[in-house]
Amino acid sequence: MLDTKEVKHIADLARLELSAAEEKNYGTQLAAILDYIDLLNEADTSSVAPTIQVGQLSNVWRSDEAVSWPEDEIEMSLNSSELEGRQIKVKRVL
Amino acid sequence: MEANRLTISEARRLLDSGELTATKLLEACLAQIEKADKRLRAVLTLNEAAARLAASRADERLAAGEKGSLLGIPYLAKDNLLTKGLRTTASSKILEKYVAPYNATVINKLDEAGAILLGKTNLDEFAHGGSTETSAFGPTHNPWDLTRVPGGSSGGSAAAVAADFCLFALGSDTGGSIRQPAAFCGVVGFKPAYGAVSRFGLISMTSSTDVIGPITKTVKDAALVYEVIAGADTKDANTYPGAREIGLKEDISGLRVGLPKEYYDDSLNPQIAASLEQAKNWLLAAGAVPVELSLPNTKYAIPAYYVITPSEISSNLARFDGVAWGYRSEGSGDLDHFYKKNRGFGFGPEAKRRIMLGTFSLSSGYYEAYYKKAQAVRTLINRDFADAFLECDILLVPTQPHPAFKLGEKNTDPLSMYLEDIYLTAPSLAGLPAISIPVGLMEKDGVDLPIGAQLIASLSNEGNLLSAAQALEARVAFMPLKFA
Numbered sequence: 001m002l003d004t005k006e007v008k009h010i011a012d013l014a015r016l017e018l019s020a021a022e023e024k025n026y027g028t029q030l031a032a033i034l035d036y037i038d039l040l041n042e043a044d045t046s047s048v049a050p051t052i053q054v055g056q057l058s059n060v061w062r063s064d065e066a067v068s069w070p071e072d073e074i075e076m077s078l079n080s081s082e083l084e085g086r087q088i089k090v091k092r093v094l
Numbered sequence: 095m096e097a098n099r100l101t102i103s104e105a106r107r108l109l110d111s112g113e114l115t116a117t118k119l120l121e122a123c124l125a126q127i128e129k130a131d132k133r134l135r136a137v138l139t140l141n142e143a144a145a146r147l148a149a150s151r152a153d154e155r156l157a158a159g160e161k162g163s164l165l166g167i168p169y170l171a172k173d174n175l176l177t178k179g180l181r182t183t184a185s186s187k188i189l190e191k192y193v194a195p196y197n198a199t200v201i202n203k204l205d206e207a208g209a210i211l212l213g214k215t216n217l218d219e220f221a222h223g224g225s226t227e228t229s230a231f232g233p234t235h236n237p238w239d240l241t242r243v244p245g246g247s248s249g250g251s252a253a254a255v256a257a258d259f260c261l262f263a264l265g266s267d268t269g270g271s272i273r274q275p276a277a278f279c280g281v282v283g284f285k286p287a288y289g290a291v292s293r294f295g296l297i298s299m300t301s302s303t304d305v306i307g308p309i310t311k312t313v314k315d316a317a318l319v320y321e322v323i324a325g326a327d328t329k330d331a332n333t334y335p336g337a338r339e340i341g342l343k344e345d346i347s348g349l350r351v352g353l354p355k356e357y358y359d360d361s362l363n364p365q366i367a368a369s370l371e372q373a374k375n376w377l378l379a380a381g382a383v384p385v386e387l388s389l390p391n392t393k394y395a396i397p398a399y400y401v402i403t404p405s406e407i408s409s410n411l412a413r414f415d416g417v418a419w420g421y422r423s424e425g426s427g428d429l430d431h432f433y434k435k436n437r438g439f440g441f442g443p444e445a446k447r448r449i450m451l452g453t454f455s456l457s458s459g460y461y462e463a464y465y466k467k468a469q470a471v472r473t474l475i476n477r478d479f480a481d482a483f484l485e486c487d488i489l490l491v492p493t494q495p496h497p498a499f500k501l502g503e504k505n506t507d508p509l510s511m512y513l514e515d516i517y518l519t520a521p522s523l524a525g526l527p528a529i530s531i532p533v534g535l536m537e538k539d540g541v542d543l544p545i546g547a548q549l550i551a552s553l554s555n556e557g558n559l560l561s562a563a564q565a566l567e568a569r570v571a572f573m574p575l576k577f578a
Binding site for chain 2: 007010011013014015016017018022026029030032033034036037038039040041042043045048049050051052053054055057060062070072073074075076077081088090091092093
């Protein structure tokens, strides 16, 4: 059901580098899982809306105000990145 | 006295009367971990120095006459909960060296209550699995039989509680990850209602079902921990202010116990079926009333769950790209190549499988047929429960289709591992509170293995749920393991 081309396409969308063995393996396994998932087609959902939220909650809002965050936590949150000042360096995009 | 074998309630009495100190209790737990974890491999990171400091602080608070349900009580936390200054790995290579800059809300709440964080427990990588075998750091072993899995994904937490490494542990439950390992290890696992406990600082897996909850030795202890960690949090917009005081009732007479026929079909192991029958009779002896009913869409719960969950995983795990934190590959290449290398190397096989499955079901041309269909089926599942709770107060069902399986028995066939969740995913999809408690043992290859029963309630009915669980627990009189 999932040929290597399709597996490569999904891996590309998911930004995953896969080995040839992984591609083959996932092709077989995902096909078996999707076959099982096809059971859903037996369920008549013509009269129901998809679930968006469980429980009693609706939107929870707060005012759009900056709140202070402990300085040491800000430092720590950046400590494993390549920094220039307080900006994170990334590889070139273009 | 081996203080580490106490329940929270027993330790509470001794700490308050001065017969036990938090420091002695902590040392007993550390000694047990030192002695036994080489065989179990439940603990990934120990927090010894900070725990000793916290214990002496708790002793000062106790000496000053302070009262608190968890003051001086040592616990372990699943390693997908962020702990400031203490490594958090999610059992993944991609976060092997990650140290979080802040605590999860539940960790802060327990800290304020005076509970003592002993360390972090093993799990399936990013909580993807039912056996801890997908952990990048190797599996945890079941203390009842070291050749078997402890269940998962909170397998390290369940094994640690069963082996008396701590008085309680935190787990997270997305589709059974607290309840199933609790059943496999013969302890109590409580999954609160969706939104009852803040998930701030929990590494996100499936945001529409993730819940943090306690793994304990008794139902009463589960209620004590829950009362501390529950409540609204401005840092998790899906929390609601729930009832914090559980108020366990001794008397459950008149409580209507629903027995959905779909959970008792031929696929259930006969010995587990017999244990469940006995559990039902115990509840009836306590005054409960049986109600036979049907949840007709039960068979769709696993396929719906294994569309919705991978979809949310593919989205939630997109943040692990190696830029700001986590594993990063060296060498040249453009940004796209850099992402692919980091993720391809950093994630293990099951995480990658779920990311692929989710990316597929959300991709152009398949979204309607898979993701949207699964969410519509979820509505049917939710309605089944809503209808059932018009006729009954709680549901009694199995937790597991069979006892703990052998290490390596299922990890080559992902679908058979997914089917482990057969009794667990429907309440998760509906966001309902559910608890597993041990109700018996069955012999397998000459070794006794625990059997769990699961109780499920409607969203705001945790009081009835835990009261029924406690009434059942009192009659079971389950003998806990004494892992030496």
